[in-house]
Amino acid sequence: MLDSSPKDIRKKLCQSDDHVGLLEDLAKALTDIGDYEMQVAISEALCRMTPRKLREDFAGKWFHFRSFASAFTSIRDKDFETDCRTFLNELNSYFGNSRRVFSFPCIQAFLDSAELFKPEDEFLKEFWVDFNIGTSTISFFVNDPKNTLWELIHLPKDVVSVYNFQECGDQKILEVHMSTPLSHGEITGKIVKIIFSAEHNIQTALTRVFPDKPQSSSLSKVLEAVQSGDCLTKMEGTQHEQTSVPQTFASPSAAETKVIHQVTR
Secondary structure, rough: OHHHHHHHHOOOOOHHHHHHHHHHHHHHHHHHOHHHHHHHHHHHHHHHOOOOHHHHHHHHHHHOOOOHHHHOOOOHHHHHHHHHHHHHHHHHHHHHHHOOOEEEEEEEOOOOOOOEEOOOOOOOOOEEEEEEEEOEEEEEOOOOOOOOOOOOEEEEEHEEEEEEEEEOOOOEEEEEEEEEEEEOOOOOEEEEEEEEEEEOOHHHHHHHHHHOOOOOHHHHHHHHHHHEEEEEEOOOOOEEEEEEOOOOOOOHHHHHHHHHHHHHO
């Protein structure tokens, strides 16, 4: 609607009290909403509703830290997805473990045995995975060779049956088992495996996104026993074995045994 309006009308509208108040509310929602995709939508709305010449002045009022305002005003229309990622990662990271969205770069991701790839964009250097506290989901964008748009892989808590998280050497491996199949192009599967570098605090994000899903330290130890003390990472039909640190554990409870059967079935 605003794109087709004369510049003087748009400028006058943007300076009205109602419009200014709406923009301030949207900017505040960025840190409260707890979902990366919704943060992107809000950021796009803020960009579209402010003329570029006024954007720096508005951003200075919305964000108390100059670095946030600078990252926002640096968002370019033609590179919106990658520039917005830079801005939101900086904004979310500022809040540490109290943030509502945790974003970590992954090394590899798989749907069952098929590898998934990050979107093909020269400015997107990392394969980002978002842990969304507000919507209790894990999400990440993947390359869709049949479409110019990025495809979103979405793992909501409601369709997650169990997850397994292990640290193996210099990697942290997350396996999410879905109760309903997930589709990507011609690929369909129920297990999503994501491999991260060990430097990232994945466990904190996991327990906040899936606080009541079957996975505990005792279950991890039992799973290690099932795997004979070895941590196996399957990648494109090739198995890379890494030895995990032996741990002492008690016999699994009935509930844990049931979960193991689900995971190893």
